[in-house]
Amino acid sequence: MIDPAFARLCRARDFLRDTCADNPPLTEAAAVAHLSLFHFVRRFDALFGLTPHRWRTQARIQQARELLARGGHSVTDTCIELGFSSVGSFSNLFQRHVGVSPRAFQRAARLSVAVSGWPPPLHFPGCLSLMARLPPGAFRNSR
């Protein structure tokens, strides 16, 4: 039996993930959770480890990585698809979180696709697939 308050917070999380507007009012997400804004932010953070705003930013950056790595979306297309108000603000945010510009990230992703085919494991790791990238001797401590 799922606690209704828990279920509503999960729905608010999905609302934040799926809403495209650049800055959706958090009061809307709080309403989905049936909580005041104050309690929503506190309870969201306690459950998901980040404030709603930071969680949404992280989710959008992850979506951007996927669109850019798949190809078919230019930086501008990605920016529009994810509802950013300008390419400049999107690029700055992306660079701050990923460490490289969207264009540089996409170039690197395309190279890895060209070499290894889809999906590019560097950018879309599957369960335990990172193991294949470990240096020799990595499991010395595990034997």
Add this chain to the structure above:
Amino acid sequence: MRIKLTSIMVDDQARALAFYTDVLGFRKKNEFPAGDYRWITVVSPEEPEGTELSLEPNANPAGRAFQQAMFAQGIPVVAFEVDDADLEHDRLRGRGVTFTTRPTPVGAVKIALFADGCGNLVQIYQHIG
């Protein structure tokens, strides 16, 4: 064939490592760069040579969809055995952990569920007979 390694997906590997070590009390066993991410495993201090838990990034959209759906359904992705579920519940609550299920007897075990703050629910269980 041996079971030496298992994994969970996490939103953020650095935050996950901090939670599973500083909050839960596991020890880091391995940490290596692996492409855009890191290979990170932790072990229980009670079994330093025991099964390793890998903290995998949930960067694969298929994995993330699975993780978010499991969370919304209240289903834990991993379970850890404890000697005393009530004591662990109190200890972890004292460290700010959010429980979605308080220690509850269910058959032969007493279980409790908490959020790891990295996209997962975790179950602890105590054998009670």
